[in-house]
Amino acid sequence: MESIAKLIKELTRLPGIGEKTATRLAYYIARGHKDKALGLSSAISDVARKLKFCPDCLNLTEESYCRICNDPQRNKSIICVVEEAQDVLAIEKTGSFNGIYHVLHGSISPLDGMGPDDIKAAELIDRLKKTSVKELIIATNPTTSGEATALYIAKLAKPHGIAITRIAFGIPFGGDIEYVDKSTLGRSIATRSNLNV
Amino acid sequence: MESIAKLIKELTRLPGIGEKTATRLAYYIARGHKDKALGLSSAISDVARKLKFCPDCLNLTEESYCRICNDPQRNKSIICVVEEAQDVLAIEKTGSFNGIYHVLHGSISPLDGMGPDDIKAAELIDRLKKTSVKELIIATNPTTSGEATALYIAKLAKPHGIAITRIAFGIPFGGDIEYVDKSTLGRSIATRSNLNV
Numbered sequence: 001m002e003s004i005a006k007l008i009k010e011l012t013r014l015p016g017i018g019e020k021t022a023t024r025l026a027y028y029i030a031r032g033h034k035d036k037a038l039g040l041s042s043a044i045s046d047v048a049r050k051l052k053f054c055p056d057c058l059n060l061t062e063e064s065y066c067r068i069c070n071d072p073q074r075n076k077s078i079i080c081v082v083e084e085a086q087d088v089l090a091i092e093k094t095g096s097f098n099g100i101y102h103v104l105h106g107s108i109s110p111l112d113g114m115g116p117d118d119i120k121a122a123e124l125i126d127r128l129k130k131t132s133v134k135e136l137i138i139a140t141n142p143t144t145s146g147e148a149t150a151l152y153i154a155k156l157a158k159p160h161g162i163a164i165t166r167i168a169f170g171i172p173f174g175g176d177i178e179y180v181d182k183s184t185l186g187r188s189i190a191t192r193s194n195l196n197v
Numbered sequence: 198m199e200s201i202a203k204l205i206k207e208l209t210r211l212p213g214i215g216e217k218t219a220t221r222l223a224y225y226i227a228r229g230h231k232d233k234a235l236g237l238s239s240a241i242s243d244v245a246r247k248l249k250f251c252p253d254c255l256n257l258t259e260e261s262y263c264r265i266c267n268d269p270q271r272n273k274s275i276i277c278v279v280e281e282a283q284d285v286l287a288i289e290k291t292g293s294f295n296g297i298y299h300v301l302h303g304s305i306s307p308l309d310g311m312g313p314d315d316i317k318a319a320e321l322i323d324r325l326k327k328t329s330v331k332e333l334i335i336a337t338n339p340t341t342s343g344e345a346t347a348l349y350i351a352k353l354a355k356p357h358g359i360a361i362t363r364i365a366f367g368i369p370f371g372g373d374i375e376y377v378d379k380s381t382l383g384r385s386i387a388t389r390s391n392l393n394v
Contacts, residue, residue: 028211030282037242040208084228085224
């Protein structure tokens with residue numbers, strides 16, 4: 001049973017996977033079809049072997065530059081700044097952004113040992129110096145660390161004389177005002193906009 | 198990004214892993230250390246290649262017979278019947294059972310397409326015929342399908358004239374009577390035992 005104990009240990013290293021979930025997954029893999037397990041195994045090693053960081057936006061890519069930076073149709077003068085590579089995927093799915101990205105690979109959170117130098121902010125400022133960017137949309141999370149990061153990036157970028165914007169936060173579509181948390185509701189009132197009727 | 202899309206798809210095949218969790222895990226693997234990802238990948242393929250079923254108890258093993266069936270110290274006249282291989286691990290961790298096991302690899306649940314022939318019950322009855330078993334402890338789950346399986350196994354084993362027992366169900370240690378669900382509380386009252394003072 002050594003191999004299953006080893007798999008359980010490896011699985012518990014993943015975020016949000018405790019020993020019980022790891023055990024359940026490991027046994028599921030062990031008693032399932034061999035081909036399915038080998039498919040998962042090779043998908044993981046492929047990701048580890050093939051993916052690298054785009055030298056411009058620091059998104060994950062299999063090519064020398066990422067698909068978005070490579071696309072001549074994208075508006076290179078608007079950069080959307082996100083915390084993680086999966087945020088790029090989420091925003092791309094909306095289909096409402098045609099600019100390019102910058103992945104910070106983290107947010108400023110001193111309690112988690114993440115200082116301003118631990119995120120890819122210097123790389124962003126380098127891009128502002130080298131290319132003609134008109135707007136920076138800061139799309140970090142509406143959390144303490146995401147807000148701190150947004151402010152930090154905004155201050156760094158300010159001397160470059162470009163527009164610096166923040167994505168909107170408020171009641172989600174399909175949400176219910178009665179049940180929305182008070183921070184969200186408060187923010188949605190404070191950032192209310194004119195109804196053009 | 199094809200390799201990450203493939204990994205997300207493979208991960209969503211695991212039980213309890215939806216698309217959001219799969220995406221989070223895949224990106225975690227992708228941006229982490231290559232060695233860690235390759236370690237996980239080989240742990241999965243090892244499990245798929247090395248593990249097989251013990252021909253006696255149907256538990257998972259890397260040897261020709263499982264560690265428990267192979268152990269001369271174990272009492273071969275008591276068989277504990279469980280639904281899944283991970284239940285063996287859970288019972289072994291208690292240290293309170295010195296017999297051997299039988300893994301049914303499922304429970305009877307017609308709604309999930311699991312009939313009596315889909316569990317390894319015939320294999321259990323074969324063991325009762327071939328070896329001298331004195332007691333069968335039925336340790337299936339306290340669910341509708343686990344209870345149905347327990348009754349089915351008990352009826353099959355009855356003609357063999359051996360003791361057939363069921364593990365006890367009731368308030369868990371550290372539990373609070375006020376908050377325990379009514380089925381558990383009802384069962385704990387119905388199966389009360391004498392306090393020998």
